[in-house]
Structures are given as C-alpha cells and as structure tokens.
Amino acid sequence: MSAVDTPLPGTRPVLIRENRVAETAHLATQRLDVGYDGTTVVRSLDLELPPGRVTAIVGPNGCGKSTLLGALARVHAPQAGAVLLDGRELAALRPRDVARRIGLLPQQAEAPDGLTVRDLVRYGRHPHQGLLRQWTPDDAAAVHRALAAADLLELADRALDTLSGGQRQRAWIAMVVAQETEIVLLDEPTSALDLGHQLEVLDLVHDLAAAGRTVVLVLHDLSTACRHADHLVAMRDGLVVAEGAPAQVVSPQLVRDLYGVEAVVLTDPTAGTPVVCPVRRVREQ
Amino acid sequence: MLAASVLAALVLGVVAASLAIGTAQVPIARTLPAVLGAGEARDVLLVQRLRLPRVVAGLAVGAALGIAGVLLQTLARNRLATPDTVGLNDGATAFAVASVVAVPATVAPSAFALVGSATAAALALGLAGGADHRGYRFLVVGLGVGAALGAITQLMLARAPIDEANRAFPWTIGSLNARAPGAVTAVAICVVLALPVAVLLARQLRLLRLADPVVIGLGQRVSRIRLAVIALAVVTAGLAVATAGPLGLVALLAPEIARKASGPRVVPVMGSALAGALVVLLADLLGRTVAAPVELPAGIVTAIVGGPYLLWLLLTTRTRKMP
Numbered sequence: 001m002s003a004v005d006t007p008l009p010g011t012r013p014v015l016i017r018e019n020r021v022a023e024t025a026h027l028a029t030q031r032l033d034v035g036y037d038g039t040t041v042v043r044s045l046d047l048e049l050p051p052g053r054v055t056a057i058v059g060p061n062g063c064g065k066s067t068l069l070g071a072l073a074r075v076h077a078p079q080a081g082a083v084l085l086d087g088r089e090l091a092a093l094r095p096r097d098v099a100r101r102i103g104l105l106p107q108q109a110e111a112p113d114g115l116t117v118r119d120l121v122r123y124g125r126h127p128h129q130g131l132l133r134q135w136t137p138d139d140a141a142a143v144h145r146a147l148a149a150a151d152l153l154e155l156a157d158r159a160l161d162t163l164s165g166g167q168r169q170r171a172w173i174a175m176v177v178a179q180e181t182e183i184v185l186l187d188e189p190t191s192a193l194d195l196g197h198q199l200e201v202l203d204l205v206h207d208l209a210a211a212g213r214t215v216v217l218v219l220h221d222l223s224t225a226c227r228h229a230d231h232l233v234a235m236r237d238g239l240v241v242a243e244g245a246p247a248q249v250v251s252p253q254l255v256r257d258l259y260g261v262e263a264v265v266l267t268d269p270t271a272g273t274p275v276v277c278p279v280r281r282v283r284e285q
Numbered sequence: 286m287l288a289a290s291v292l293a294a295l296v297l298g299v300v301a302a303s304l305a306i307g308t309a310q311v312p313i314a315r316t317l318p319a320v321l322g323a324g325e326a327r328d329v330l331l332v333q334r335l336r337l338p339r340v341v342a343g344l345a346v347g348a349a350l351g352i353a354g355v356l357l358q359t360l361a362r363n364r365l366a367t368p369d370t371v372g373l374n375d376g377a378t379a380f381a382v383a384s385v386v387a388v389p390a391t392v393a394p395s396a397f398a399l400v401g402s403a404t405a406a407a408l409a410l411g412l413a414g415g416a417d418h419r420g421y422r423f424l425v426v427g428l429g430v431g432a433a434l435g436a437i438t439q440l441m442l443a444r445a446p447i448d449e450a451n452r453a454f455p456w457t458i459g460s461l462n463a464r465a466p467g468a469v470t471a472v473a474i475c476v477v478l479a480l481p482v483a484v485l486l487a488r489q490l491r492l493l494r495l496a497d498p499v500v501i502g503l504g505q506r507v508s509r510i511r512l513a514v515i516a517l518a519v520v521t522a523g524l525a526v527a528t529a530g531p532l533g534l535v536a537l538l539a540p541e542i543a544r545k546a547s548g549p550r551v552v553p554v555m556g557s558a559l560a561g562a563l564v565v566l567l568a569d570l571l572g573r574t575v576a577a578p579v580e581l582p583a584g585i586v587t588a589i590v591g592g593p594y595l596l597w598l599l600l601t602t603r604t605r606k607m608p
Contacts, residue, residue: 075498099504106498114549126492127504159549179503 024051024182024214025101027072031081034071040079041067042238049183049231054205054215056229056246058222060259064238065218066107069187072216073104099127103181107188109172111160117171118156121146124178146178150204166197173204183214191220202228222258226250226273234258250274256282288546292559296344299566303340304332306574342464343566343583345473346529347539351561352476352483352554353522354536355543359490359552360514361424367536368402368522371424372431374533376405377526378456379434379441385453386445394456395468395527402523405430406515423515459532459584461569472524476558479521483554486513490552532584534591535564541595564591 028048035041042064049055049072057065070076071083074090083090090098103124111120124146125139147153150170160168169189176184186205190198205228209215219225225232226246234242234249236258242249255263255276264277304316311319311328318324319332350368357366368374380401381394408430413422438457442450455462483490489510492500500507522536542564543556565583568590572581 070498073498073502075501095501095506096504099502102502104498104502106496106502109496109499112494112549116550119550123492123495123499123503126488129488176502185502 024212026051026084026086027102027183027214027216028084029068029071029081030084032071032078032083033080034067034076034078036067036076040238042071042235044081045238045240047233047240047243049214049216051214052209052212053230054209054217054228055231055233056217056219056225057233057235058219058225058258059235059241061220063235063258065235066187068235069104069185069216069218070106073102073185074098075104075106096127096130099179099181101181102183102185103176103179104185105172105176105187105189107191113161114159116157116159117152117163117174118143118147120160120171121152121156121174121178124175124180127179142178142180146174149177149207150174151200164197166193166200169193169197169201170204173201177204177208181213183216184208185216187218188220189217190224198224222250222255222276223268223274226275227268227271246273250276288543288548288553289555289559292543292546292556292563296559296563296566299563299570300340300344303343303566303570304336306570307331307336308578338466338469339461339464339569340566341473342461342469342528343569344562345469345476346461346525346532347535347562347565348476348480348558349472349521349525349561350532350535350565351539351543351557351559352479353518353525354561355540355552355554355557356483356490356514356518356521357424357536358540359493360511360518361421362494363424364537364541366424368518368526369531369533369536370431371427372405372409372429372434373402373427373519373522374526374531375431375434375438376401376403376408377523378531379438380404381456381527381530382438382441382453385456386441386449393465393467394453395465395471398456398527398530399471399523401434402526403519405434406519406523410515455582456530458582459526459530459587460572460582461529461565462580462582464528468524468528472521472528475520475524479517480555480558483517486510487552487554490514490554491550494552529565530582530584532565532568533588534595535561535568535587538564538587538591538595 029045032045033040033043057068059065067076071078074095077091085093085101121143125142128139129135147156150173152170152174155163155167160171163171173189189201193201205215205217217229229246232244232246232249233240234254241257242254250265252263252265255261260282262279262282264279266275266277268275301313301316305311305313309331311331315324315328316332319328320337322329322333354367357368357371358364360366377398381398384394384397409423409427413426442453445453489505492503492505493510497507539561540557542560543553547553547556564587568583568586572583572586575581
C-alpha cells in the first residue's frame with residue numbers, strides 16, 4: 001500500500017448552522033484501485049472532493065459509482081492506492097473514528113420488520129457510543145435534530161414498513177444525519193422516488209451542505225445531478241472521464257461518451273444548469 | 286425488561302413445580318426450605334439430592350440453547366439458523382456416540398460431545414472460508430457437515446453391538462436423565478459467563494440485523510463481531526449438548542417466544558435464555574409425569590410439543606422476515 005507522499009491540506013473552518021459542523025474533513029483518493037470478489041472495478045483513481053459542497057458521481061450502470069462510494073466509506077478495502085481523510089490513510093484509522101466523520105447510506109438498505117423510524121435513526125449514534133459511553137442526552141438531541149431535519153418528528157414512532165417509499169428513504173437519511181459526520185455519502189438516495197419525494201430528499205441534501213457538510217451523491221439521472229450538485233464526477237468503466245462544475249462539464253459529447261446516447265443539452269430556465277434531452281441511442285464502440 | 290420479568294417468573298414457577306412433582310410429591314411450600322436443607326429428611330432427599338441437580342441442569346442447558354439459537358439466528362438474519370441446523374448438534378452427537386461404541390473403553394461422552402460440536406463448527410468455518418458474507422456460507426456448509434456427521438452416527442449405531450448401541454442411544458435424543466455432573470457444572474458456568482457477554486454485545490447484535498454496508502458505515506467491525514457470535518454459540522450449544530444430548534427445537538423455539546414477548550427493537554438474549562430454560566424444564570416435567578412411571582426423554586417432548594407450537598407461531602406472526 002502506497003504511503004502518503006504529500007499530506008493534503010488539513011481541515012478548514014466553515015460556516016456554522018443549526019446542525020453545527022465546526023470544520024469539515026478533506027476526503028480524497030490517491031491512485032486508488034478498488035473492487036470486490038477478486039475483480040477490480042475502479043482503476044487508478046485520483047479524486048478530491050470539494051469540502052462543504054455537494055458532489056454528484058454519475059455514469060452508466062456498472063461504471064463503478066457505488067463501488068467508489070463504498071471505498072470512500074471503507075466498505076471496500078483498496079486493492080492499491082489509498083483513500084485519504086485529511087491526508088491520512090482511511091484503512092489505518094479506527095473504524096469508529098472514521099464513522100464519526102464519514103456517514104454512508106448504501107443502496108437498498110433494508111431494516112428488520114417492525115422497527116420504528118426513531119429506532120432506525122438511533123442506530124446513527126452507534127459510532128458515538130461505546131462500552132463505557134452509553135446513550136446520553138447528546139445522542140437524544142442528535143436524534144431529535146435529525147428527525148426534525150428530515151421532517152419526520154410526527155412519524156417517529158411509526159414502523160418503517162408502514163411508511164411510503166419517500167418517507168422511508170428520509171428515515172434512512174435521517175439515520176445518517178444523526179451520525180453528525182462532516183462527510184455524508186448517499187448512494188442513489190432518490191432512486192424509485194417520484195418527483196415530489198425526490199425534491200424532498202434533495203432539499204435535505206442542500207440543507208446538509210448549507211450546514212457545512214461535504215455531501216457526495218451517486219445519482220443515475222444526469223439532469224438531477226446538474227441541478228443539485230456543485231461538482232460533477234462522470235465515470236465510465238471505472239475511470240473518471242470528466243470532472244468539474246456541471247455547466248462546464250456536461251456536453252452532448254459527454255452524454256454520448258457516458259451512455260452511448262445522442263442528446264441535446266439545454267439550460268434550465270430557472271437554475272441555469274444543464275438539462276439533458278436524450279434523442280436516440282447510438283451504436284458505437 | 287417487562288417481557289424478561291414475565292419469563293423469569295414463569296421459569297421460577299416451573300422450577301418450583303419440577304421440584305415438587307414426581308413419583309413422590311412434595312408440597313410446593315416445602316420445596317424452598319428443602320432446597321436450603323431445612324424440613325423433613327424425606328423432602329430434603331427428594332428435592333435437594335434428586336431433583337435439584339436435574340432442575341439446575343435443565344435451567345443451564347435450556348439457557349445455553351436459547352442463547353446459541355438467538356445468536357445464530359441474528360448472525361444469519363434467518364430464523365432457521367440454529368445449533369440443530371448448522372451441524373453443531375450433529376457433531377456433538379456423533380462424537381458422543383463414537384466415544385461409547387467405537388472406543389474400546391468408554392471415556393467421558395460429554396467431553397467428546399463438546400469436542401464434536403467444536404469440530405463441526407471448525408469444519409464448517411474452515412470449508413466456508415470464514416464468516417464473511419453474513420455467515421451464509423458458514424450456515425450452508427454447516428448444514429452439509431451436520432448431515433454427514435448424522436450419517437456417521439447412524440452408521441456407528443447400526444454396526445455396534447446391541448448393548449453398546451443402547452448405551453449410546455440417549456446421546457441421539459436428548460434427555461436430562463443421564464447427565465454427567467461435571468458437564469452440568471461446565472454448562473452452568475458457561476451460561477453464567479456467556480450471558481453477560483451476549484447482553485453486552487446487544488447493541489452490536491442489533492446492528493448486525495442491518496445490511497453489511499450500513500453496519501460498516503456505522504463503524505462496526507463486522508467480521509470481528511461475527512466471529513465472537515459464532516464462538517459464543519459454539520461453546521454454549523456444545524456444552525448444552527454435552528450435558529443433555531441434542532434437545533431438538535429448543536434453540537429454535539426459545540428465541541421465537543422471546544421475540545414475541547419483547548418486540549422488534551431488541552435482540553432478546555436474556556429473553557431467549559429464559560425461554561430456553563422454560564422450554565427444557567417444561568419438557569422434562571411433562572416427560573416425567575405424562576406417562577409415569579415410564580419416563581419420556583425431554584428431547585422427544587420438545588419435538589412432539591415444539592413442532593406444532595412452532596408451526597402455530599410461524600403462521601400467526603405478522604413478521605415474515607427475521608427480526
């Protein structure tokens with residue numbers, strides 16, 4: 001495993017809001033190879049995630065988006081290279097210390113039947129507890145804040161399996177919010193949600209970023225990513241093919257490279273961000 | 286808490302009944318003094334010398350099986366994962382039977398049973414390549430190892446002289462009748478040690494019910510906790526079988542009862558231990574009284590009563606998945 005050659009810049013103070021995050025961590029990858037079950041999905045990746053901003057990772061199915069997100073939260077160990085948190089190798093840190101700074105919502109998270117929203121959100125406090133440090137008023141306050149942020153106070157004692165898809169997704173996000181980490185990683189948080197529920201979730205994402213957190217989203221819809229992210233990372237076949245502000249990065253050529261689709265790129269009349277209108281599939285490569 | 290208290294009260298009731306009822310009755314009010322050595326000599330003999338050791342064995346064995354069951358079920362997120370199904374019981378039985386019929390001089394079958402369950406677990410773990418992937422591979426391989434060991438047991442019984450096969454037979458059913466005092470002490474000590482450990486692990490166990498990436502994201506070392514759970518389950522189940530033979534269905538029933546009592550929030554370790562003790566003591570009491578003076582082994586009672594009860598539980602419980 002390669003050592004850390006040049007320590008990256010440390011933490012920087014950011015604005016403090018309701019869910020106060022005093023400073024935010026710097027997350028980056030260095031020549032990272034990652035995969036699972038003997039295959040390498042992401043190759044030689046150098047990436048820096050802008051602190052305090054919303055980054056969206058986009059790309060076709062199987063391009064390594066989720067694997068990358070998993071590597072950033074130490075679900076997958078690097079096969080080569082490293083994930084660096086404030087310049088220190090993630091793999092060398094204690095899992096609980098990492099979990100106090102990086103929160104992850106994986107895809108298709110399932111909960112035991114009968115579990116209530118509050119029970120689930122309480123799980124988010126796990127990294128803050130230990131054998132000697134049991135449940136405290138701080139934990140209760142964090143759970144309350146998370147429930148409030150996700151607008152779930154009234155549903156807190158309902159069983160998850162009695163909620164709508166959007167409500168359930170908000171409950172899962174609330175669990176990650178209760179973790180009160182500087183970095184929040186969300187894997188396809190809006191998939192399978194209708195338009196209104198998608199916006200509900202994305203508003204929550206904006207609130208997190210506004211409170212100084214670094215948010216990284218995996219999204220499958222390019223236009224949604226453009227509209228809601230400050231920074232776009234476009235991946236294909238385990239490699240980053242484009243990176244930057246959405247307006248600068250997204251072009252018909254990029255859409256064609258990523259998805260093999262001919263498209264017209266318009267400008268969103270309200271937000272000024274790119275909107276992708278697919279025209280037809282192109283046979284290629 | 287409330288659920289555990291109710292179960293504890295029920296266990297106390299069955300303990301008192303088990304001390305009082307038998308071929309010669311002792312009034313319930315006189316059982317407690319007799320346990321402490323006070324009262325008529327006849328009562329003291331019946332209660333303290335004859336029945337108490339059996340009751341203690343039942344308590345410890347039932348609790349151990351309950352703990353092992355709830356741990357394995359949580360590990361696998363599957364209610365069918367118990368010491369019966371992952372080969373621990375088969376391993377213990379095979380080794381105990383071997384010690385009776387295949388070894389020239391009969392050496393402590395209890396010790397062999399413990400070695401057997403540890404061997405079955407080690408085989409399953411080794412062949413499955415550890416406890417990753419939710420321990421699924423461990424469970425499936427354990428099923429196969431258990432089937433193979435079960436076949437070996439049958440083969441040994443079929444080839445052994447009839448007297449030896451008879452002596453080995455209790456090890457294939459499960460009963461509190463033929464128990465070695467040393468084994469009872471061992472399983473009792475094990476329960477006393479394992480129960481607090483499992484209760485302390487309750488928070489991690491709760492977490493294990495979620496998907497692996499979620500658990501890792503919350504900073505929990507998954508393999509470590511999983512190995513700890515398997516180790517606890519192997520030792521508790523192994524010692525239980527070493528004491529009383531493979532009492533069928535107890536490890537399956539006890540967590541069901543405990544879960545029904547405690548709800549979905551927790552992994553009911555304490556409740557399962559209590560429910561396991563309750564089931565074993567009740568089965569033993571029924572076995573001693575129903576067809577008296579003939580005694581039915583507790584293992585047969587748990588199978589006869591437990592099977593339909595389990596079906597009823599499964600058909601009436603709203604939950605479809607694991608806790």
